[in-house]
Amino acid sequence: MRLREWDPGLAPEAELRLWLDAYNEALTADLPHDPLWGMTSLRGYLSVTMPGQRRFSWIVEEDDTGGGTAPLLGVGTLLLLEGMGVIEIVVVPKARRQGVGRTLLAAAARRALREGIRQLGVEVIGGTTAVDFYEQHGFRWAYVEMRSLLDLRTVDWDHLRDMADGVVTGYYVEYHQGGLPESILNAYAEAKEQRRLTPPGDLELRPSSYSADRLRSSIATLRARGLHPHIVLAVHESTGWVAGLTEVVVPAQHPTRADQYDTIVRPEFNGLGLGRALKARMLLELRDAEPQLREVQTWHATENEQLQQVNDELGFRADHEWREYDADADELTKLLSDVPT
Numbered sequence: 514m515r516l517r518e519w520d521p522g523l524a525p526e527a528e529l530r531l532w533l534d535a536y537n538e539a540l541t542a543d544l545p546h547d548p549l550w551g552m553t554s555l556r557g558y559l560s561v562t563m564p565g566q567r568r569f570s571w572i573v574e575e576d577d578t579g580g581g582t583a584p585l586l587g588v589g590t591l592l593l594l595e596g597m598g599v600i601e602i603v604v605v606p607k608a609r610r611q612g613v614g615r616t617l618l619a620a621a622a623r624r625a626l627r628e629g630i631r632q633l634g635v636e637v638i639g640g641t642t643a644v645d646f647y648e649q650h651g652f653r654w655a656y657v658e659m660r661s662l663l664d665l666r667t668v669d670w671d672h673l674r675d676m677a678d679g680v681v682t683g684y685y686v687e688y689h690q691g692g693l694p695e696s697i698l699n700a701y702a703e704a705k706e707q708r709r710l711t712p713p714g715d716l717e718l719r720p721s722s723y724s725a726d727r728l729r730s731s732i733a734t735l736r737a738r739g740l741h742p743h744i745v746l747a748v749h750e751s752t753g754w755v756a757g758l759t760e761v762v763v764p765a766q767h768p769t770r771a772d773q774y775d776t777i778v779r780p781e782f783n784g785l786g787l788g789r790a791l792k793a794r795m796l797l798e799l800r801d802a803e804p805q806l807r808e809v810q811t812w813h814a815t816e817n818e819q820l821q822q823v824n825d826e827l828g829f830r831a832d833h834e835w836r837e838y839d840a841d842a843d844e845l846t847k848l849l850s851d852v853p854t
């Protein structure tokens with residue numbers, strides 16, 4: 514096998530297709546009910562990062578490709594953000610247990626160290642081979658979330674309408690897609706700051722701070738990666754504060770399944786049913802704005818009972834555990850010192 518550092522921003526279209534084929538093969542084996550990915554905006558998805566972040570990518574090919582393009586054996590990335598490195602490694606099913614994963618892991622750990630980063634994290638899907646792989650390499654289990662799925666065919670839309678209408682007086686709700694108006698950015702950033710103060714959560718979505726500027730670039734980044742944002746927010750009329758918000762993105766790579774990102778209700782406005790009303794309104798808006806959509810997926814801490822209750826009422830069903838593991842890049846490179854560079 515041959516490891517090659519790879520730049521998805523400049524790679525020929527044919528190589529992007531090979532990446533896609535490898536990813537979809539793994540998806541079919543490990544998460545057979547997930548929609549396969551397509552090529553739309555794939556280059557942007559794989560190459561664009563938030564300002565201040567950097568992503569390194571590698572591919573593993575067969576030694577002798579006969580001069581042409583052969584299917585990939587595995588792909589890997591290291592995303593550097595906020596003083597840590599987030600690893601993602603996928604090996605095609607027929608090439609597993611032959612050291613491809615180790616080769617990619619060694620490349621990522623060595624690069625992290627070279628860039629001065631020791632803390633490594635990875636999101637591991639419960640019930641897949643990745644659990645054994647990372648535990649075998651000394652990764653420690655840090656945190657667990659549950660992925661839940663909502664099949665839009667099962668939604669009781671009348672009930673949802675009642676839930677969405679249940680906004681207490683003194684608040685109004687707005688829906689935006691593609692971005693946010695300038696006038697609301699500061700208040701929105703302030704509400705998002707609450708989320709930052711209550712980690713942990715999705716590794717890639719954990720910023721150091723929120724500001725209108727950061728939000729602007731975050732929305733621009735989402736769009737450049739093919740992730741179309743939809744936002745529902747509640748404004749507290751007398752103060753102008755954003756009391757709560759919920760965000761969904763519809764990825765161009767798999768537009769039938771949306772990702773529910775943050776749902777935040779500022780602590781001052783807890784207990785008013787805002788989270789429930791916002792999420793219900795979001796689904797109603799998505800039905801009109803994204804008619805191809807079939808499912809919405811969301812991740813939440815298993816101990817977050819309040820959110821769990823809202824999700825249950827909306828019809829979300831628990832699907833897979835998503836575990837976050839971490840490791841020290843220095844220890845890992847020592848453990849993998851036998852892997853050729």
Ligand SMILES: CC(C)(COP(=O)(O)OP(=O)(O)OC[C@H]1O[C@@H](n2cnc3c(N)ncnc32)[C@H](O)[C@@H]1OP(=O)(O)O)[C@@H](O)C(=O)NCCC(=O)NCCS
Pocket residue numbers: 536539540543544602603604605608609610611612613614615616638641642643644645646647649
């Ligand atoms: C996890 C993964 C990257 C491992 O890749 P791999 O190339 O098979 O790993 P390696 O051959 O380098 O394995 C190195 C060591 O890890 C451990 N390991 C790997 N897979 C294992 C498994 N299924 N069971 C037990 N141990 C395992 C073993 O110790 C192995 O060494 P050994 O084969 O000498 O016993 C691969 O299984 C994978 O891509 N899984 C996909 C998971 C996923 O996230 N899918 C959904 C999104 S597409």
